[in-house]
Each structure stands twice: as structure tokens, then as C-alpha cells.
Amino acid sequence: MPTDQALKLAQEADLDLVEIAPQGKPPVCKLMDYGKFKYENAQKAREARRNQTNVIIKEMKLRPKIDAHDYETKKGHVVRFLRAGDKVKITIMFRGREQHRPELGFRLLQRLAEDVSELGFVESSPKQDGRNMIMVLGPHKKKADAKVDMKAEKETRAAERAALEAEERAERDAAHAAGPVAQKKERGRSENLDPEIEA
Numbered sequence: 001m002p003t004d005q006a007l008k009l010a011q012e013a014d015l016d017l018v019e020i021a022p023q024g025k026p027p028v029c030k031l032m033d034y035g036k037f038k039y040e041n042a043q044k045a046r047e048a049r050r051n052q053t054n055v056i057i058k059e060m061k062l063r064p065k066i067d068a069h070d071y072e073t074k075k076g077h078v079v080r081f082l083r084a085g086d087k088v089k090i091t092i093m094f095r096g097r098e099q100h101r102p103e104l105g106f107r108l109l110q111r112l113a114e115d116v117s118e119l120g121f122v123e124s125s126p127k128q129d130g131r132n133m134i135m136v137l138g139p140h141k142k143k144a145d146a147k148v149d150m151k152a153e154k155e156t157r158a159a160e161r162a163a164l165e166a167e168e169r170a171e172r173d174a175a176h177a178a179g180p181v182a183q184k185k186e187r188g189r190s191e192n193l194d195p196e197i198e199a
Contacts, residue, residue, distance in 0.1 A: 006031075057136070059089045062112075064104040075115055082119040082139045085146030092133040105133040113137065 010017040010031050018037070021028040058081040060074055081088045090112060092105035109126045116137065123138035139146065 057087045057089050059091060061091045061093055062108060063093055063095075064098050064101070064108060066108070075112060078112065078116055078137065079119060082116060082137065083141075083146060084150065085139050085141055085143035087123065087139065088120070088137045090135045090137065094131050094133070099131060102128055102133060109133065109135045 006017050006029060013031060015031045016034040018030050018032055018034055019027055020030050060078055060081075062071070062074055066074070078088050078090070090109060092108060094102070094105065098104065106126050113122050113135070118140075120137040120139050122135060124134075124136040126133055126135040141149070
């Protein structure tokens with residue numbers, strides 16, 4: 001159909017003439033309400049973004065000669081990240097002569113992977129990257145499942161805290177109802193001062 005006839009048809013129907021396939025011979029066009037079409041596409045894109053999960057990679061840096069307490073602290077952070085459903089990139093930073101002993105970093109990464117094996121798995125095995133050695137841990141739970149679990153855990157903690165506060169309040173009220181509280185002793189001058197020193 002010639003373009004002018006198609007435009008005339010579109011005007012009569014109060015619609016837009018939209019080119020669908022410009023590469024075709026002849027180009028393919030369609031009569032449609034273009035505003036409605038754009039709106040529906042935007043809604044579909046928004047829905048797709050809502051259902052899409054954002055994978056966040058957290059990073060934890062360690063040294064090969066890390067102290068036991070520092071290791072436990074860093075491991076605690078890794079556990080927290082994995083519980084939240086995030087991936088964790090573990091980086092071992094080598095300095096000076098430590099670069100000639102990569103087995104130290106490898107053993108440390110293996111130990112960390114074993115310590116958090118119930119929460120995550122080794123997604124990419126340890127590999128040397130210049131002065132650093134890198135390993136990525138992935139969580140067993142998906143982000144959405146982890147969020148649901150964390151929310152339930154938070155609610156149970158809040159309920160336990162409220163019950164404990166109510167119990168303490170009941171004990172205070174019972175003690176208050178039992179009788180008058182002993183009056184505080186009037187404080188005078190401190191007894192441990194030298195009597196010869198005048199105030």
C-alpha cells in the first residue's frame with residue numbers, strides 16, 4: 001500500500017502509522033495507538049526489573065599472616081554476607097617476600113571455604129592475580145529466600161525482646177508493690193580525705 005494511503009487510513013481511524021520492520025522490502029508498518037504501545041512496553045520493562053535479582057558481590061581482603069582473632073572477625077563478616085544471600089570475593093594480598101609463598105594464601109582460602117561451607121560454596125577456585133590471590137564464594141540460598149529468613153529471624157528476636165522487657169517490668173512492679181524502697185544515705189564529705197586538708 002502506498003504511504004499516503006496508509007497515512008490517510010491512520011487519520012480516519014484516529015491511530016498512528018508505526019514502522020515495524022524498516023529493513024523489509026517493502027518496509028512493514030502497522031496502525032496502532034503509539035502512546036498506549038509505549039506505555040505497555042514501559043510497564044513490561046518495569047515488571048521485568050522488579051522480578052530481576054541484583055547480585056551484589058561483597059569483598060573481603062586478608063593477608064597471609066593474619067592473626068587468629070582477625071581471621072575470626074573477617075570470617076564473621078563473610079558469614080553475614082553469605083547469610084544475606086550475597087556473593088563474597090575473598091582477596092589475599094601478598095607483600096614483599098610473601099609473593100614467593102602463594103601456598104600460604106591458598107591454605108588460608110581453603111580453610112575459610114571449609115569454615116563457611118554450610119552457608120556457601122566455592123564458585124571460582126583460588127587463582128593468582130598479580131600480587132593478589134582471589135576466590136569467590138557463592139551463597140547456598142538465593143537473595144529472596146535469605147531476605148525472608150532474615151525477616152523471620154528479626155521478628156522472633158523482637159518478640160523475645162518484648163517478652164523479656166514485659167517480664168522485667170512485671171518484676172519491677174512486684175518489687176515496687178512489696179514495700180517502700182530503702183532511702184539513699186545522705187552523702188557528706190568523703191571519708192578518705194586527709195582531715196587536715198580544708199575544703
